[in-house]
Amino acid sequence: MRIGRHRTFISAWVAVKFASDLADHFGYRPGDELSGIVAKLGGRILSQNILDFGKFSSSGSIRIEREGNFEILLASHTGRLRDRFTIAHELGHYFLHFIYARRNGAQIERMEALRYGSGQVEWEANWFAAGFLMPANAFREAHVSLSGSITRVADRFGVSSEAASTHDVGREAVRIMFSHKLSAKLIDQLSLQRL
Structure with missing residues (x-):
């Protein structure tokens, strides 16, 4: 199945909160490497040369064979920051569009x-990536402590x-409460104790 055939319609608020909660569940701290989490989930990170994209049946960024067996394909010409966001984005597909x-x-x-x-x-996968890499509370604290310097905030979160500049700092309390309830429901449905 290709991802385009299934839609979950998760809101930005829920995706960000859910991803932040997952990051916490896995002990992820802003700036940490993601390869250990991918491995713990049964995934592998592979590099793919841009010239090889047409040589495969598809140029997928994530291929999921089953829960606990997937590959994330990174372009070999991209840098560390782009790769981190791509990995988190693909984890968003894994959790939101496959497991959930x-x-x-x-x-x-x-x-x-x-x-x-x-x-x-x-x-949805982009919102997930932002929430995973830049959990809301840590992002707000960094934004304040670094005097709103987007460059320094971005460095802190890798x-x-x-x-960093497009990540929403001003969440409304009602939306946070609503997202928290839905995020808790998603985490419960995913039975994270098994992950």
């Missing part, structure tokens, strides 16, 4: 997210200045 979808009745045997995709599922 399957545990809620979707008949998905295997899945592949295509590189350069667009649409709602890509937005993300690009663009990613």
Whole structure:
């Protein structure tokens, strides 16, 4: 199954909160490497030369064979910051569009997210990546302690200045409470104690 055939319609607030909670669950701290988390989940990170994209059946950024067996493909010409966001983005597909979808009745045997995709599922994976790499509370604290310097905030979280500048600092209390309840429900449905 290609990812474009299934839609979860997760809001930005829920995706960010859910990802922040997952990061906490895995003991991730801003700036940490992601390879250990990917390995713990049964995944592998591979590098793919840009000239080889057309030589494969597809140029997917994540290929999921089953829960606990997936590959994240990174372009060999990108840098560390871009790769970190890509890995977190692909983990968003893994959790939101594969595991969560399957545990809620979707008949998905295997899945592949295509590189350069667009649409709602890509937005959801981007929101997830931002929430995972820049958890809301830590981001707010860094934003204040670093006097709003986007460059310094980005450095602290190991993300690009663009990613840091577009991350929402001003969440409303009602949305946070709503997101917290839905995030707790998602985590419960994913049975994280098994991960």
